[in-house]
Amino acid sequence: MPIVLFVLLLSLSLTASPIKSITCLSEVSNTLINLNVVSPWMRFHESPNFSILESKVSGEQKFSVWLATTDIETTLVVNKGGVLIQHSFQKANNCKMVTMVSKGEASTLFTTLDFYRGAKDHSKFVILLWSSQMAISLKQVQDLKDKKFDVPIVFVLDEHASLEQAKEFIKKEKLPESYLRRWNFVGRLPASIEHYPSALFVKNGKIMKYIPGYSQPEVLENLIKENL
Amino acid sequence: MKLILPVLILSSSLWAQSPNYCEVKGQKPNKVIKIDKSPDYFFKASADGKKIYYISARSNYVLDTESLSEGNMPGIADPVPSPDGKLFSYLEPGWKLFLGVMENNKDISSVYTDNETRPYQSIGQSNDKYRLFSQLGTENYIRWSYSDYTIVDGKIEVVKRSTDVPKSAHLRLPMLDKSGKYLIAQNSNTNRSEVISVETGAVIDTLPVGGGKSDFSFDGKKIAFHLTVNPSYDVKKNEEEFASIMRQEGVIRNIFVYDRPSKKLKQVTNFTSGSAFFPVFLKNGQIVYLYKTPEGSYEFHIVNEPGDSLRSKVVVENCLGVEVTDSAMSVLINKWLETCNNWTGQADRTMAELAVLNLPKAYCLSLGKTANVSKQIMEKFCDPKIKTIEPANKTNNEKVLSKTILNNKCVTCHNDIPFHDEKKLGKWKNKIDARINSRDPSFRMPRGDSLSALEKETLSKYIRQF
Structure with a gap:
């Protein structure tokens, strides 16, 4: 009985927040209870296609929780001592929880939440996935260096790539360390996402197009016009 | 640990012995070759599998799979042998494409280059003529071309230079078949792989998935690739194994083979940790792939293609009809996900469909x-013999083809059209008919693509009946 009451209160707390609706609310609420998230949400951002909530957990277990929700899925990102745990709940998967645990520090990763944070700051942007272990993607990074585009290009490293080789490459090419953030995304993506380089064209928090393979800068410019 | 415990507790109520139909077994490799270096995600093998050509830290290497000795190969990337092992292509700094005559699967002589920047090369062969395909890297649009070569008295001679491949603008990650007549590439509009004719650009075959950079078998009938569908995972796990799942970072890749004559998609590996990448066919039908272990080291695995009797969705549709198949498949997938992965949620719907299509008959009936x-x-x-059943009649066959075209080529860009609702589709028939027959690429459906004359005729006939 106390648990039922707790779920009810938590659900009310979520629905009473400025978020209009949270996809898979019941499953998300149950997970939050298990994570002992009881304090109110601290900050939020709401746009037509997605919403972000951030919270701090009170009590002994001090860890941060973020929540991003769209009409197709909700993702919870938990940061405890630098270890990130992402729980994804997709309508298409009957709201079943898919969990991904990352060993890296939060600042070294590009998570689902980073994706929505990027979308909050930029209505349009391109994610360029690269890998230090795919020669053609190194050419892609080199060819796009110092090139200006109408929208921001966010470079994200293959989660499986050798970090040592990647560090060596960005040092040689004098590129910023942000290029080393590793792909750590649990949302809905094409099954063949792992080809490098690949470009994801993002508009208003939605991936409009996934295009794998090397693109000359002029080709990428045309693709941006075509897809964004 | 404190964080993991609540999730464990949450999951414990769902912990139960899973039914036998949940177990999807991958092929065990016949041979595992551990390597010290961090290889790039591109490698090729000699036809007999005795040599593997790979890249590491901007250098090409050859690995002898029997003696495990290694040697250097010329170039900084993309070492590609011809099917007979007599020609070898590679890239030098500046992404210049070079060709060399190869002996003993490793010794390069008589080097040839036209000094062009040409990534994404692959080599096909017809008798003594070698066809080298590549993407031109200096244009402001994606241009593909091929050149034909022969070897005369140990020297490379050009037979036909830089002929363009007519193609849709949306094709990516090209790879030539062993005959040099066909390419496989991924259509970025549909996220499905297509087999196209090198000379005409016509779409010959559309795969049910997008496999990215793929490899043809030597007879051209099979295509191998990897996908990031999440693996099936049996529930019979202890706490230690559960913890190992929790430690995984990100997605897992596994190897698949598409059998073109039967239209079956077969799962070759079912790793639940680590990742299997970029498979390559050997002449004897075996497959080599790169495996990254959960600890981060790399191995080449040589594996047999699975020989189990599996069913093809297309063939099941021919027997039961598209609607009945879709309906049954949806129910079976939901049940499979519900009973097999309640606590981990590891498998996705693509994986579940593959699992259902690959179940042995008894397990399939049980599900x-x-x-x-x-x-x-x-x-x-469930009857594996269904593969031998011919389509019921021509009309049914045309309906299946039409449905396949709509699903493969139209749904992605035109999700406002009710393709799956035949009653509502009637209202759209004139618009669809006009679009598929239009010559205007900005209006034509499929967008960024085209249909063959037969496909147009079949689809028009199908649409007009509503």
């Missing part, structure tokens, strides 16, 4: 019974 699908339907759905 159907659990999911309350009629026995009559399940008998036809």
Whole structure:
């Protein structure tokens, strides 16, 4: 009985927040209870296609929780001592929880939440996935260096790539360390996402197009016009 | 640990012995070759599998799979042998494409180059003529071309220089078949792989998935690639194993083979940790792939293609009809996900569909019974002999083809059109008919693509009946 009451209160707390609706609310609420998230949400951002909530957990277990929700899925990102745990709940998967645990520090990763944070700051942007272990993607990074585009290009490293080789490459090419953030995304993506380089064209928090393979800068410019 | 415990507790109520139909077994490799270096995600093998050509830290290497000795190969990337092992292509700094005559699968002589920047090369062969395909890297649009070569007295001679491949603008990650007549590439509009004719650009075959950079078998009938569908995972796990799942970072890749004549998609590996990448066919039908272990080291695995009797969704549709198949498949997938992965949620719908299509007959029937699908339907759905049944009649065959075209080429860009609702589709028939027959690429459907004359005729006939 106390648990039922707790779920009810938590659900009310979520629905009473400025978020209009949270996809898979019941499953998300149950997970939050298990994570002992009881304090109110601290900050939020709401746009037509997605919403972000951030919270701090009170009590002994001090860890941060973020929540991003769209009409197709909700993702919870938990940061405890630098270890990130992402729980994804997709309508298409009957709201079943898919969990991904990352060993890296939060600042070294590009998570689902980073994706929505990027979308909050930029209505349009391109994610360029690269890998230090795919020669053609190194050419892609080199060819796009110092090139200006109408929208921001966010470079994200293959989660499986050798970090040592990647560090060596960005040092040689004098590129910023942000290029080393590793792909750590649990949302809905094409099954063949792992080809490098690949470009994801993002508009208003939605991936409009996934295009794998090397693109000359002029080709990428045309693709941006075509897809964004 | 404190964080993991609540999730464990949450999951414990769902912890139970899983039914036998949940187990999807991958092929065990016949040979595992551990390597010290961090290889790039591109490698090729000699036809007999005795040599593997790979890249590491901007250098090409050759690995002898029997003696495990290694040697250097010329170039900084993309070492590609011809099917007979007599020609070898590679890239030098500046992404210049070079060709060399190869002996003993490793010794390069008589080097040739036209000094062009040409990534994405692959080599096909017809008798003594070698066809080298590549993407031109200096244009402001994606241009593909091929050149034909021969070897005369140990020297490379050009037979036909830089002929463009007519193609859709949306094709990516090209790879030539062993004959040099066909390419496989991924259509970024549909996220499906297509086999196209090198000389005409016509789409010959559309795969049910997008496999990215793929490899043809030597007879051209099979295509191998990797996908990031999440693996099936049996529930019979202890706490230690559960913890190992929690430690995984990100997605897992596994190897698949598409059998073109039977239209079957077969799962080759079912790793639940680590990742299997970029498979390559050997002449004897075996497959080599790169495996990254959960600890981060790399191995080449040589594996047999699975020989189990599996069913093809297209063939099941020919027997049961598209609607009945879709309906039954949806129910079976839901039941499979519900009973097999309740606590981890590891498998996704793509994986679940593959699992259902690959179940042995007894397990398939058992799943159907659990999911309350009629026995009559399940008998036809599960019977492996269904692969020998010819389509019921021409009309049914045309309907299946039409449905396949709509699903493969139209749904992605035109999700406002009710393709799956035949009653509503009637209102759209004139618009669809006009679009598929239009010559205007900005208006034509499929967008960024085209249909063959036969496909247009079949689809028009199908649409007009509503």
